[in-house]
Amino acid sequence: MGKKIIKEVEKEVMPYYGKRGKVIDKNIYGDETSIFDKISEDIALKYLNDVNIISEEIGKIDNGSEWTVVIDPIDGSFNFKIGIPFFAFCFAVFKNDKPYYGLTYDFINKHIYEAYTGKGAYLNNKRIKIKEFDPNNISVCIYAENININAKRVRMLGAFGLEMCLVARGAIDACLDLRPKVRLVDIASSYIICKEAGAIIVNKKKETLNLELDHKKRYDIIVANSKDFLKLI
Amino acid sequence: MGKKIIKEVEKEVMPYYGKRGKVIDKNIYGDETSIFDKISEDIALKYLNDVNIISEEIGKIDNGSEWTVVIDPIDGSFNFKIGIPFFAFCFAVFKNDKPYYGLTYDFINKHIYEAYTGKGAYLNNKRIKIKEFDPNNISVCIYAENININAKRVRMLGAFGLEMCLVARGAIDACLDLRPKVRLVDIASSYIICKEAGAIIVNKKKETLNLELDHKKRYDIIVANSKDFLKLI
Numbered sequence: 495m496g497k498k499i500i501k502e503v504e505k506e507v508m509p510y511y512g513k514r515g516k517v518i519d520k521n522i523y524g525d526e527t528s529i530f531d532k533i534s535e536d537i538a539l540k541y542l543n544d545v546n547i548i549s550e551e552i553g554k555i556d557n558g559s560e561w562t563v564v565i566d567p568i569d570g571s572f573n574f575k576i577g578i579p580f581f582a583f584c585f586a587v588f589k590n591d592k593p594y595y596g597l598t599y600d601f602i603n604k605h606i607y608e609a610y611t612g613k614g615a616y617l618n619n620k621r622i623k624i625k626e627f628d629p630n631n632i633s634v635c636i637y638a639e640n641i642n643i644n645a646k647r648v649r650m651l652g653a654f655g656l657e658m659c660l661v662a663r664g665a666i667d668a669c670l671d672l673r674p675k676v677r678l679v680d681i682a683s684s685y686i687i688c689k690e691a692g693a694i695i696v697n698k699k700k701e702t703l704n705l706e707l708d709h710k711k712r713y714d715i716i717v718a719n720s721k722d723f724l725k726l727i
Numbered sequence: 728m729g730k731k732i733i734k735e736v737e738k739e740v741m742p743y744y745g746k747r748g749k750v751i752d753k754n755i756y757g758d759e760t761s762i763f764d765k766i767s768e769d770i771a772l773k774y775l776n777d778v779n780i781i782s783e784e785i786g787k788i789d790n791g792s793e794w795t796v797v798i799d800p801i802d803g804s805f806n807f808k809i810g811i812p813f814f815a816f817c818f819a820v821f822k823n824d825k826p827y828y829g830l831t832y833d834f835i836n837k838h839i840y841e842a843y844t845g846k847g848a849y850l851n852n853k854r855i856k857i858k859e860f861d862p863n864n865i866s867v868c869i870y871a872e873n874i875n876i877n878a879k880r881v882r883m884l885g886a887f888g889l890e891m892c893l894v895a896r897g898a899i900d901a902c903l904d905l906r907p908k909v910r911l912v913d914i915a916s917s918y919i920i921c922k923e924a925g926a927i928i929v930n931k932k933k934e935t936l937n938l939e940l941d942h943k944k945r946y947d948i949i950v951a952n953s954k955d956f957l958k959l960i
Contacts, residue, residue: 577836577898578893579813579835633805652880660811
């Protein structure tokens with residue numbers, strides 16, 4: 495079903511890419527909601543009956559189901575709006591509050607990242623895994639003040655869920671948000687994908703990070719390919 | 728001619744996108760040269776006879792001409808290699824050491840940025856200009872330590888020449904490198920485009936930045952949409 499949704503979202507939403515979609519409202523976090531966020535969310539909701547929903551624009555809907563779907567209709571809205579080609583659709587399914595399935599879709603690269611808990615992570619149906627740690631060739635995405643990692647390459651690409659997938663497919667070593675600013679909707683789908691790709695996911699105290707189905711909580715998060723990476727922080 | 732070159736470069740180089748092209752050498756700056764950098768540069772050189780050339784991989788060739796062409800075959804090589812969809816081909820022409828023509832090509836968005844000195848800046852043949860400064864809604868790309876701008880959105884996208892074009896087309900307010908690390912090849916084409924789009928280009932002392940045809944120099948650079956922005960630094 496996730497793939498059906500992304501196909502429809504892509505068709506309806508991509509015409510707005512780079513066009514600075516009209517602001518239509520503020521979402522539950524106080525961010526501006528653009529028309530493309532709303533369109534994307536509405537498409538996803540259309541497919542979902544009787545389940546609980548947590549989404550960026552509408553917040554939480556509790557239908558008393560054992561299933562909860564967590565959606566970020568456009569991860570990287572600002573990028574989408576101004577034409578930076580890095581943004582994603584994020585869709586996660588929880589069963590009895592436990593991660594069950596994650597899907598993160600990179601519209602530009604046409605990368606479908608997917609994982610069921612316990613069954614490995616996939617990119618366009620091919621198994622993916624994290625890269626080996628090499629202390630002389632570290633690449634990271636990092637959102638934090640006053641932290642100095644001896645990385646060769648640092649990026650802030652502005653779509654954290656999709657940046658997590660760069661770790662999952664072994665393109666970079668780690669991504670971090672220690673401000674902390676990311677929310678469940680930003681990280682839920684990629685959390686499952688990264689875990690299944692072999693990543694370590696911890697908070698800034700380096701304790702295992704478990705997701706709670708709380709749409710308001712801000713997470714500090716480190717997604718890394720190894721314990722060796724964690725020693726740098 | 729620039730457009731002829733980018734068409735051929737695109738055809739020959741894009742098949743390597745995201746494929747971690749084999750490292751074939753080190754360039755004059757000590758960076759690894761990948762096969763796609765070499766292919767791109769070779770195509771550009773094929774079209775250029777009797778002019779002086781400054782390029783990332785080969786350094787400087789002085790043919791005693793009044794014309795000098797400055798090329799970065801792939802601005803954002805690392806992005807290209809690992810599949811981050813943000814990189815460009817940069818091509819600048821100088822006449823008697825003065826900026827004459829700039830072309831920066833965003834392969835993913837298919838954005839051709841162009842400018843002749845004194846004749847305005849264009850994106851796919853449409854005139855572009857910088858955005859108005861709004862102190863409550865600042866977006867920047869920034870490469871610097873220990874600098875705190877009160878920006879709403881900060882990016883490090885890893886292709887400075889292309890990030891400069893985001894300023895030129897009014898997507899963001901400014902981009903800065905104060906480490907300093909960028910070189911002539913990274914900024915020459917977009918320098919001309921940004922100037923023609925109305926941007927202010929200064930060094931960290933806020934003095935007008937003029938380009939020198941020196942391929943080794945590292946620039947500290949601020950490209951901004953306004954004097955108001957410069958007051959923040």
